[in-house]
Amino acid sequence: MRLLKNTCAKTLALVLGVVGVTSLSQAGTLEDRIESGETIRLGFAAAPPWAYAGDDGSARGFVNGIAVDVLKRMGYTNIEPVLTDWSSLIPSLKARRVDIVTGGMYIIKARCENMDFSDPIGAFGDTFVVPKGNPKNLETYQDLIDQKLTMVAPSGYNTLADARDAGVPSSNIMEVPGTTEALAALRAGRTDAVPINVLEAKHAADMDENFDISDPEVFVGREKQVVGIGFRPEDSAFREAFNKALKDYMGSDEMMATVTPDEYIKAFLPTGQTTEAACKSD
Template sequence: MASSRRATGPGRRSLLAAGAAALGALTAAGCARVPADGDVAGGDLLARLRESGRVKIGIANEPPFGYIDDDGEPTGEAPEVAKVIFRRLGVADVTPVPVEFSALIPGLKARQFDVVSAGMYINPTRCAQVLFSDPDYLMPDAFVVPAGNPEGLRDYADVREKDLTLATGQAYAQIDYARAAGVGDLLILPDQVAGLEAVAQGRAAAFAGTSVTVKSVVEGSGQVEATEPFQPVVDGEPAYGAGGFAFRRTERTLRDAFNDELLRLKDSGELLEIVEPFGFSEAEMTDLTAEELCR
């Protein structure tokens, strides 16, 4: 989240007066209204990014979706896809802005960065706030559980039936999946590392995340393991965990140009080549569209 700054210089009253005068001049000159946050408009961000040669991407430091490597560079499934696409759009410099997952959409809307590049699941609630690209992957869920899976957990229904504490991450889609399944005791944590620790310490029976997140976080740990991936169900229907890139609703031109390049990567098979090093496979590739997922 952006930090607040204490203003110095002219007093508040003089600033307000100056602002009112400027607003009156703009109105008299007939300036076009700036689109409201909820409006979908074309926008000129793509042109400005090409001119500057730099784009800022919001990431949540969540391997393997998006994180900062040892050299301070953005990497992971989503940033690597973003690098290729923005280079083809004429924007060579991709700069990461790491925030907590729950701050990604607020940070995008506050213009802290230009696009969310964090493998964010596409769902109707988020679609009301941002414009999504089509998804670049489709993913089942899995649990981090103690070694040997002593409770025999396979899905959210098992957690509910055994009345256990389930941990998951801030703003994760798994919160809604668990609640839809009737899980009553949820422990919301910052990320999957905190989730692993909660399970290892016995504060939660399991941590819910995407199967690739769970698999990556348990590697090398003798205290916990990953369950087999499973398909979440909400109201009797499969809840598809398909992730994409998010843009401000006033920047449809950029979203559409990005989407066109993403489709080319899918058609050529390059997308799979880019994301394979991060644990993704042909099984995670999808032809679903943002329009389908936003309904």
């Protein structure tokens, strides 16, 4: 009987030990994960040209390209792409299902309250994706209001709040999981416009002859927003090292060779904007 008790006690101790190690690994920093031989998991949604999965499942898009290049400069190559819904990116980071968010998120106050951002990797504005020829001449949120039209945008996109702030009735705003669903609604005639960032809008129009974009210079929304790469607050040391490598990388020939195929041009480079200032913006 004593032998049985001793065996059970040892087994329980072993199980608890394994669980303890696993818990520590899950609760530790990204540096702890790397030191234990685990991958660096990049979390992103299907939002070309910002981020998307290649035919082979690889992390594609210019935000992923920037992240991968900078991580390589830091000496890290054991990288794992994790494709998820846009609305799941920050929850996945907080739940430790991914380690870095490379979805191409604008740096705004609400997001800064839930994760930390790298220094800006670009500055961009918004516009509408509309049916071919822009038959209803949509250029601003006020046009939607005046014509009592509807719009759709992915969950978590700043354009949802921007539209409400501009006075578009909530009943005329649809929210869907991602860009794919938003464009499908426009293609099917279930909505009149998709307000998204200029790069996604241009990509959508280039890829589908049924779409056009409104004039970005006429669109009335927020000022150009800066975009960053997301980290957990407890990974601040890793983020600071990332920023150090990013500083030398931004605007380099290496960077432009990586991002140009995904429609990023030098005009999108940040011009003095900071993450600290962007985090104060709604």
